[in-house]
Amino acid sequence: MSSTVTITDATPPQLAHRLTAARLPRWAPAATAAASVALGCGIGAAAGLESRVQWGLLSALLFLVVSYTVSASVEGRRQAKDRFATSLVWVSFVCAVVPLVSLTFYTVQQGIDAISPEFLTHSMKGVVATLSPDGGIYHAIIGTIEQVLLATLIAAPIGLLTAVYLVEYGRGRLAKAVTFFVDVMTGIPSVVAGLFVLSLWNIALGFQYSGFSGSLALAILMMPVVVRSTEEMLKLVPNELREASYALGVPRWKTILRIVLPTAIGGITTGVMLAVARITGETAPVMMLVFGADFINSDPFDGPQQSLPLYIWQQYSQINNDFGYQRAWGAALVLIAFVMGLNLVARGVARWRSPKGGH
């Protein structure tokens, strides 16, 4: 009893903590946002600013300022800082999402009219691109799928094994050198990869343009991404699992194959799929090595092929041609849908294969 009294006496009144304080209602952030957007647009319109981006930036700025000042006047400075940080996160989120959504929306809007059963099942053979809306992307879809598949078949196993080496075996200089070169490879521009394969495979060794030589360049671009993501995933596998396996008398290679890789397989799959998505949209090496074709060539080892990104470029580069623009947007839509589909598959696989800890 007496000790309680002493403490109360010793505490300066200004430090006594009150547990309740004035709080803004739950709807306050939403109301602030709505008001800021209205105000931002109003000011923008009144000042005669033409760009909607300027209106948006004005609204965002107002939102930050208003949420801080309102909160500071009602709740005090500490809460106001918290509100400001939260608002900043929200504004950044919106800034990141707006271009993404508008890009998807615009592509769908522009491309949806081009999509038809004919567009998806026909090539450009015998179509005069500038004079007729006919023709399609069937040959480009075939080409993209084959080239990406071949590139993945080359890059995924090599990348996976490199990552296994780096995480499970790599020590000392060789491992450091490999890591360094993987880092350097990550930064290789796709044009350079294309030039490299062109001069080595096509010029020095004398091979023809083909889907496969495009795949070689794509594989070069894909490999470091696979190595990096797989490496990170393998590092996440707890060492205790490896030791548990060794302690059961399981040899090292079997531990890696049956314990480590299955534990990380969800993340590894996601990484490979993201790398696939990345190379699917590559244009420059494809242009140099696959060359492009208007007809269906389903043999990636023989002669020029087509691919979706290259097709888009070819159609769009026919200046002031509405038919070409239309086909380009249609192909762009298909390309985005393809990549998005791959991502969904990757997420599905990751969820399906990842270790289940729950009940």
Next chain:
Amino acid sequence: MAKRIDVSGLSAYYGSTRAIDDISMTIEPRSVTAFIGPSGCGKSTFLRTLNRMHEVIPGARVEGKVLLDDENLYGANVDPVAVRRSVGMVFQRPNPFPTMSIYDNVVAGLKLAGVKKKSVLDGVVEKSLQGANLWNEVKDRLGKPGAGLSGGQQQRLCIARAIAVEPEVLLMDEPCSALDPISTLAIEDLIGELKSQFTIVIVTHNMQQAARVSDRTAFFNLAGVGQPGKLVELDDTQRIFSNPSVQATEDYISGRFG
């Protein structure tokens, strides 16, 4: 099945640091030997040298001899994988394989060694889980993930996994330190039952636990910071806890030290 372990002149290193120095001892078959001592005195390191798990750490190496009955574990041409098949280990933290069901966790050692026959595996699963006192709790959900069990159940699953490959010796590195008293009791009872079949070595920080479960107790200590750990004495548990022959042991177990 259970074998005697004879250690002579064993030192273990991490890189150039000597972690334990010149340890010699005999571990009797079909008994429980407890290792006690302050943190960093090399108990776990020494334990890991007994099934060649020490060398799994990069830069780690061992000098000296460990005889399992009459075979030197560190002799020429000895395969560490074969050593670990006859000297099993249970770790401080339960570590069931997260991708595997309870069933697959128990038979992981056998399956990875190439045993495929369903009837054999089924028998081993039941026997091992019963041996680990877990059968009644999990027999209806053998297909569920092992990581879904409680901490104590996971640790007993790990013990079942370790005894499923029928080792001769079972090493336990603080198997109860992450568990509550009830799970600890379950595992201590289990240790009492397992010693009829296995040679058991257990590292523990819990002196009461050492007194409860072990037949013989070894006290490890280190001379000072940065010095390697040493074996101070090994004797019957009864004697170590009532009338140890070295003063440091008495100081440690009575709490006057460290």
